[in-house]
Amino acid sequence: MTHVYIHPEVDDYFVDHDFREACNGLNDRIIKDYNDGKIILLRNLKFNADVAFLRSVAVRQKWKWKKLALSAFEPIPAECHKEHPEITDFVKDVFAGDWGALVIFSSSRSS
Numbered sequence: 001m002t003h004v005y006i007h008p009e010v011d012d013y014f015v016d017h018d019f020r021e022a023c024n025g026l027n028d029r030i031i032k033d034y035n036d037g038k039i040i041l042l043r044n045l046k047f048n049a050d051v052a053f054l055r056s057v058a059v060r061q062k063w064k065w066k067k068l069a070l071s072a073f074e075p076i077p078a079e080c081h082k083e084h085p086e087i088t089d090f091v092k093d094v095f096a097g098d099w100g101a102l103v104i105f106s107s108s109r110s111s
Contacts, residue, residue: 013038019045053104057094073106 006012015038017026033040073087081087081102095101 014041015039016041016043018043050104057101057105078103 004014006014015033017030017033017040019026019042030040030042073081073084073090076084076087081091082099087102091097091099091102095105
């Protein structure tokens with residue numbers, strides 16, 4: 001466990017949330033803390049992901065992709081992805097044009 005000691009004269013930007021409280025308005029608190037520039041620690045958060053694949057994804061230092069809400073891609077049917085300019089740019093920039101990697105990435109983040 002990591003201990004962070006903050007000088008009493010320095011603002012405390014750290015917040016701690018228990019993910020088991022997700023049904024008790026936690027989402028709104030996390031969004032507020034994020035927008036307030038806080039450093040957020042989520043306790044008891046368990047997820048299933050293809051870690052090896054996700055580590056292989058190198059998002060280039062383009063501001064365009066820094067805070068991309070991939071949920072914006074969800075309403076677009078997979079068969080229309082190649083016709084969507086933003087998705088096409090994302091695949092080109094992040095996956096070097098490999099559309100199969102987008103499929104793996106999408107399924108990894110939604111599981």
